[in-house]
Amino acid sequence: MARKGVSKVRTGCVTCKTRKIKCDEGKPHCNRCTSTGRKCDGYAVPKSDWSLCRRPRHLSRGVGGAAESRALQFFCEIAGPFLPGASDPYFWTQLVMQFSNFEPVVQHSVIAISALYEQCQTETPPGTGIRDNTLALRHYNTAITELKATQNPSLVLLVCILFICIEFLQSNREAAIRHCKHGIAILENSVSTPDWAKEHLKPVFRRLSIFAYFFGSGDAEFPGLVPLDDPVPASFSNFSDARAMMDDIFSRAVRLTRYGEPYRLGHLRYADVPIGLLEEQEKLCYRLDQWQILFANLDGRLTSQNMPTAQRSDLGGEFVKSLLRLDLSICCEISRILSNMAFSGDEISYDAYLCNFRRVIEQFAHFGAITLDKARTAKRCPKFIFETGFTPMLFCVATKCRDLSIRLTALSLMKLLGVCRENLWEADTAYAVARRVIEIEHAVILNELGQPLGPPLYPGLPPDKMRVRKAWTESEELIQSNKFRQEMSGKFVRFYMRTPENTIYHHTEFLATGGIDQASESRSPLNGTRRLSGTLESFVRG
Template sequence: MPRKGSRKVRTGCLTCKARKVKCDEGKPHCNRCITTGRACSGYATKPSSGLLWNRPRQLFQSIDSASEGRALHFFCEKTAQFLSGATDPYFWTHLVMQFSNFEPAVRHSVIAISSLYEQFQAEGEKSHSGVQLRDNSLALQHYNAAIRELKTTDNHPLVLLVCILFICIEFLQSNKEAAIQHCKHGIALLEDANYSWAREHLLPVFRRLSSFPFFFGTGSIDFPDLVSVNSPLPTSFDDYIDAAADSYRFGDLRYKTVSSDLLEEQKVVENLLDEWQVLFKGLDTRSMLPTTPTTEWYNLGIEFIKAMSRAILLVRYELSRITLAIAFEANEMCYDQYLSGFQRALDSCLLVDSVLPDGSRMPTTKREPQFIFETGFMVWLHLIATKCRVLSIRLEALRLIRVLGVPRENLWELDQVYALARRVIEIEHGVVLNDEGQPATPVQCPGLPPDEKRVRFTIMEPKSSTYIDLNGKEICGWTVGFVMRDERDAIVTRNEFIPA
């Protein structure tokens, strides 16, 4: 007997669509998701302007070769699922996938990303310093094709979308200079993008990307103008997705009077953080827990997702407040005024650690994914480990870098971040740490280290290097300059080779 047909529902929530199950289409969140303890991701909306929405009947039409088809399939099944890390995957799993059907520039970029990502995953530890286009003919061919396509269009939303994809390609290659230029270009274009679609879906991505040039740039020339990514806070947060000046500290302006304009701007940002905190406290934590492909892959469970979703935002908030408060301070002792903030940030991470299933505590080299596009916990834990001078707090942060970090978070490399934080702790407290990150020798400075023993910042060579030890063994690592001030307040740089 032939199977009885049924009407296929195409208007269900995004979560039910991804799971390929029928949705009851309850609003604002469907009952099927709520009763199964899943996060209902809501319903897709048609963009009002800019790129037109198009959902072809056949996925990936007009594929020219088997290698292209395989790369697109791998992107759909693997790459897009993991690039977002712990954040909402909608951009990669839905928007990019759909536009790759009818925009050649997007499709070429997707093939390049997929091929580089697969190579990155396959090479494991060997690729953590980046894979290269020149070594991947398929990726190189399609990256060049995407550039050619962009030269023939004046469609700003399309250029903005592909700009994000280009940044991902440069992240995979550890090419910080090109990634910064793409980021600055995209943020500049946002100022002229009067399309509601682009501002709704692309602005949040660029807002998160806007911070990395400040970490990896070599000076103010690399810092993007953030006017185009500024927008007022909403009246309330609907979900966790919504909630998502060195010269005065180290340069010639040290101990100089800070201009009234800068102090006023500091106060404005402080008020915005206050508003964010109020809105965040009013967020309903029961119905907005973003189950991502990564959390489902590891079967992490609703308690982990709940803890992670709140923790990543609370950590960013606490450390943003501290960074803002010390922006114009002249020495490193200023961080000691905010030890309670560091402790609150660490407590949020420890809560995530406490609900992480034992089955997910595997060596980083065996984890999937090896690379994510977004910034996760790693950079914030590194900040706690290097700027909070309470030894017990920073040792816990050091441990959690390995537990909660991904081998590569955009340009942040876990092995490098861990080794650098570990060495800063050793220098400031006069101690040697073992492989578990615990003191292996007596601690010469168990309390808060004096200002002249504190590392202001580090200067690291962009590429790893090797040297031969006394036993003829090749050691891989990085050449690092630890910038400090001595007892006479003079700048000194302590150069060392840090083994990986």
């Protein structure tokens, strides 16, 4: 006899399925729940989609002996949980580990990452080459061979992220950018992308697109951006909604800043900015206003339990909540400054954002006080994270805010809150460059603690002629001797400035980056004739 009554609910949101009622399946949250004041828990990933994702072509028989087993365990327990920084750890702690169980190309990549990560934790200087790590080299080469036979575009995307991580760990700018461009090109050309890839891979590539605009040497190296799949929601239902929209805003702000560089510093300084770029600037300002309103409404409803990183922290849920709130708030402030200043060739204009810079530092300082207290109970501290951390934000404040007290605080916070290496950002290098910019602009020498040795020539806001427009750091680590004939590791840095006649010039210095205590001995101006790689290579004086 046929069963009577309502048929079993098979589609719809999680809440409606639990209540066994028909769902209108509105996105991102159904009207059936929201109209009655209930919390809509969203939609589960379709089983068919996950079955395609997780069904093994063949079960992995393992890829080696004790060294490989140890590397996999190290990744699972230490590397994986710390790689995402303040971002959702699901990709590294769950998705990657699932695929490593049945996809040899993933397992080989994970072993290479684990071996390099452990080396990074125990050795200096950063970016030790993979050729010095036979375990990592062997498995990376094998993964590359395996990938050539892979036909699944989504699997290629996942492995592409792992390869980028491997290149980050070696501080290899060019290879990391190539992998990033390749992955984003696959996303752009894909006719259809599985839901699991949209949910877990696209956000990673959206954030990855940023670093090429910081470290790429020209337009040819810039990848496209990964747009949001859905329009701006009426409200944020969770932290992930706020994170996704801010990732989109921040990546667009960084891209606009880089595209505006010729109008600030280059041969287009006196040209009209194209209408398309001005419209993008206006859209970004509007999006930032939208985001702030939506986030303010969400912030009061956030709990430590629904934070994506809460399960991996040994510092407590409230600490994680403060960390993630800080990350988003700072991104918002910096995005607004970058967007508004994208086409301004006048460094004096940054002075209009002193209140923004002060808010950023006040938030960082408050979090820094919490960090000092919590650090005493921390079980371990990472020296490398895959995602961008706080270093570039503090670097922006230290180099673009001309209030001496604010920028000196930013400099000290770089030592406290910056991870040694955040993808391609190196804390020692960023600190050395920011420190030198402050010294140049205020005509002052800083001691080993980052404090003035004597009264600065410009204690207030420095004049425009003293302001550094841009500092470009060469990627190659070199060894030089200081005045005491002591060897120091460091990098050449170009500092771009303006003459009273409004022409752009640069001078080159060698800055020690092997340790913060070497900074006071690292300044050695060069004649500027040595050819350096950089975005401003083609500049001509005048």
